[in-house]
Amino acid sequence: MIQPAYLETFLRKTLGVDPGSQVADELRKLASTINVQRGCMAPIDHSRAMLVYVAHGATKLVASASRDREQIVAFHFGGDLISVPENGLHAFGLTALIESTLIVFPLNAMIDCAQGERSIMRLLLERAQTALYRCRDKAVGLGRKNAQERLAAFLIGMTERIESVQDDSYVIDLPMSRRDIGDSLGLTIETVSRQFSELRNAGLIETEGRSRVLLRDPGALARRAGHI
Amino acid sequence: MIQPAYLETFLRKTLGVDPGSQVADELRKLASTINVQRGCMAPIDHSRAMLVYVAHGATKLVASASRDREQIVAFHFGGDLISVPENGLHAFGLTALIESTLIVFPLNAMIDCAQGERSIMRLLLERAQTALYRCRDKAVGLGRKNAQERLAAFLIGMTERIESVQDDSYVIDLPMSRRDIGDSLGLTIETVSRQFSELRNAGLIETEGRSRVLLRDPGALARRAGHI
DNA sequence: CGTTAACTTGAATTAAGTCAACTGTCGTGG
DNA sequence: CCACGACAGTTGACTTAATTCAAGTTAACG
Numbered sequence: 001m002i003q004p005a006y007l008e009t010f011l012r013k014t015l016g017v018d019p020g021s022q023v024a025d026e027l028r029k030l031a032s033t034i035n036v037q038r039g040c041m042a043p044i045d046h047s048r049a050m051l052v053y054v055a056h057g058a059t060k061l062v063a064s065a066s067r068d069r070e071q072i073v074a075f076h077f078g079g080d081l082i083s084v085p086e087n088g089l090h091a092f093g094l095t096a097l098i099e100s101t102l103i104v105f106p107l108n109a110m111i112d113c114a115q116g117e118r119s120i121m122r123l124l125l126e127r128a129q130t131a132l133y134r135c136r137d138k139a140v141g142l143g144r145k146n147a148q149e150r151l152a153a154f155l156i157g158m159t160e161r162i163e164s165v166q167d168d169s170y171v172i173d174l175p176m177s178r179r180d181i182g183d184s185l186g187l188t189i190e191t192v193s194r195q196f197s198e199l200r201n202a203g204l205i206e207t208e209g210r211s212r213v214l215l216r217d218p219g220a221l222a223r224r225a226g227h228i
Numbered sequence: 229m230i231q232p233a234y235l236e237t238f239l240r241k242t243l244g245v246d247p248g249s250q251v252a253d254e255l256r257k258l259a260s261t262i263n264v265q266r267g268c269m270a271p272i273d274h275s276r277a278m279l280v281y282v283a284h285g286a287t288k289l290v291a292s293a294s295r296d297r298e299q300i301v302a303f304h305f306g307g308d309l310i311s312v313p314e315n316g317l318h319a320f321g322l323t324a325l326i327e328s329t330l331i332v333f334p335l336n337a338m339i340d341c342a343q344g345e346r347s348i349m350r351l352l353l354e355r356a357q358t359a360l361y362r363c364r365d366k367a368v369g370l371g372r373k374n375a376q377e378r379l380a381a382f383l384i385g386m387t388e389r390i391e392s393v394q395d396d397s398y399v400i401d402l403p404m405s406r407r408d409i410g411d412s413l414g415l416t417i418e419t420v421s422r423q424f425s426e427l428r429n430a431g432l433i434e435t436e437g438r439s440r441v442l443l444r445d446p447g448a449l450a451r452r453a454g455h456i
Numbered sequence: 457c458g459t460t461a462a463c464t465t466g467a468a469t470t471a472a473g474t475c476a477a478c479t480g481t482c483g484t485g486g
Numbered sequence: 487c488c489a490c491g492a493c494a495g496t497t498g499a500c501t502t503a504a505t506t507c508a509a510g511t512t513a514a515c516g
Contacts, residue, residue: 049357063364065372066454073364085361089381089455090368107357111350121349122339128356129277129335133313135363136291136301140318142370143414144293147504153317178463186371188505193464210462210513226294227317375472406495416473421496438481438494 006055006101007033014053014079016119023120026113033103036096042104044084044094049107051124052082057100058175062183063090072184074134075176077161081127083107097175142186145226150185151195153225155205159215170215177210199224234283234329235261242281242307244347251348254341261331264324270332272312272322277335279352280310285328286403290411291318300412302362303404305389309355311335325403370414373454378413379423381453383433387443398443405438427452 007028011017017024033055036042042059044050052059054076061073061082071090075097076082084094094102114120137157141150159170174181182192199205204221206214215221235256239245245252261283264270270287272278280287282304289301289310299318303325304310312322322330342348369378387398402409410420427433432449434442443449 063368065368069372069454071368071371073367083357083360085357085364088361089365111353115346115350118343118349121346121353122343125339125349125353125356128353128360129311129313132311132356132360132363133316135360135367136313137317139301139363139367139370140291140293140299142367143299144297183371189463190465190506191504193462194504197464226297417495418474418497419472421494422472425496 007031007103010053010055010103014081015114015117015123017117023113023117027105027110030105030109030113031103033101036100036102038096038098040096042094042096042102044104045106046084046087046092048086050084051105051107051110052084052094053103053105054078054080054082055101055103057102058097059100059102060095060097060176060180060184062093062095064093065090070183071186072180074131074138075158075180075184081124083128083131097180147185147187147191147195148198148224149226150187151181151192151199152204152221153227154181154185155199155213155215156218156222156225156227159218170218172213172215174211174213235259235331238281238283238331242309243342243345243351245345251341251345255333255338258333258337258341259331261329264328264330266324266326268324270322270324270330272332273334274312274315274320276314278312279333279335279338280312280322281331281333282306282308282310283329283331285330286325287328287330288323288325288404288408288412290321290323292321293318298411299414300408302359302366303386303389303408303412309352311356311359325408366412375413375415375419375423376426376452377454378415379409379420379427380432380449381455382409382413383427383441383443384446384450384453384455387446398446400441400443402439402441 008019011024011027012019017027034042036057042052044052056078059076059082061076061084063071063073065071073092074082082094084092111124114124141153145153155172158174159172162172163170165171178189178192182189185192196207199221200207204215204217204224206216208214236247239252239255240247245255262270270280272280284306287304287310289304289312291299291301293299301320302310310322312320339352342352369381373381383400386402387400390400391398392400406417406420410417413420424435427449428435432443432445432452434444436442
């Protein structure tokens with residue numbers, strides 16, 4: 001079930017557009033709000049670049065390097081803006097990790113109609129920069145870090161994005177599976193599992209069930225992440 | 229020796245700004261044009277994000293994962309725009325591969341003064357998207373491709389950017405060393421060398437001296453690159 | 457409470473890294 | 487213009503981190 005309010009909130013709060021303005025009207029025409037169930041791929045037209053706003057939920061942006069070799073390029077959470085490229089070297093797909101509401105715009109049409117609005121252009125540019133910086137950090141991890149450093153960096157990064165504090169140690173409820181973590185870190189599911197065990201044995205983390213992780217010593221974890 | 233004309237050309241041709249306008253004047257005040265010798269790091273203030281235009285030359289953007297583990301995040305050539313982040317998780321440095329002329333702007337100040345100009349904002353956004361897409365493709369390679377696929381993809385990618393045709397086969401003069409290629413592909417110098425030899429033995433490429441590569445069978449090379 | 461899929465653990469394999477020796481290229485100075 | 491030196495690149499032998507294959511466990515859901 002789609003809350004039409006999501007689009008209005010996005011226009012007003014995120015883009016800072018006057019709901020009565022002509023730009024708002026044009027953007028409403030371009031937008032399609034979709035609800036995607038856990039594990040389902042968002043039905044996105046991949047023949048042109050799209051801009052997706054995560055109104056609510058969590059998603060993964062997956063590239064297929066080839067048959068059964070997938071690389072998760074980024075995870076996204078409520079409030080994030082995702083730029084989904086048209087298919088090029090690799091095929092991209094956007095999949096919901098939990099039930100999510102997404103607002104989808106054709107990127108170029110959206111820019112055409114927003115280019116007069118300073119606040120929108122500025123926001124898009126800032127978000128693109130953030131995505132670029134995150135992607136670069138990911139590249140550094142994939143290129144030059146070992147399995148343990150990658151997992152530690154992943155946990156630290158996730159904590160910054162979905163943290164909730166509980167008696168002086170950070171608690172995160174990961175919406176993604178071990179397979180997703182592996183596909184994001186360029187590792188196999190088994191290696192991810194072994195590294196979880198090592199961090200657990202070292203007393204740096206605890207786990208509860210499949211998804212909950214408690215960071216018992218964030219400082220030590222950050223050191224293992226190989227951040228200078 | 230710095231050609232002052234570079235800045236004017238950048239303002240007029242790349243940004244599409246009227247040289248007599250107030251914006252042009254403000255941008256001139258923000259810009260610093262520097263000449264960087266082969267192998268030297270550009271003297272950039274890393275306490276804030278910078279935007280660098282490569283007026284002429286070739287550069288590498290390097291992140292230090294930690295002592296003697298460097299990851300090259302991107303290569304750039306004349307006409308490219310680079311967004312150099314302020315130091316965060318990793319320390320970044322921009323180094324010239326050959327003697328280069330760079331025009332450096334503080335990113336935020338530049339956006340402040342350009343945000344009224346549609347063409348500039350649009351250009352910056354497009355360039356940021358391109359950088360993001362390239363970075364994602366790099367992440368896919370680093371996460372899910374083997375050494376040979378990485379080198380093949382690298383050669384194909386470089387050909388698209390610095391190609392010159394010579395009797396029906398592509399010829400590229402790589403401005404970077406084997407070490408740079410390794411640091412970009414997340415491999416050691418020895419592995420890069422072995423993969424060059426394999427591609428050579430397979431008849432897909434020939435090499436002349438240290439830097440020249442002839443692509444004898446670009447189609448087969450692209451197939452080895454693992455592009456779908 | 458049972459079933460299934462997700463996760464974990466262990467043993468064997470492999471791709472890439474490391475260490476070490478050798479060779480080729482390129483720039484310099486005789 | 488050639489010879490030399492220094493460094494970049496290549497090749498080989500060995501090591502290792504992560505993958506693969508194969509059993510177990512455990513968590514979550516009906």
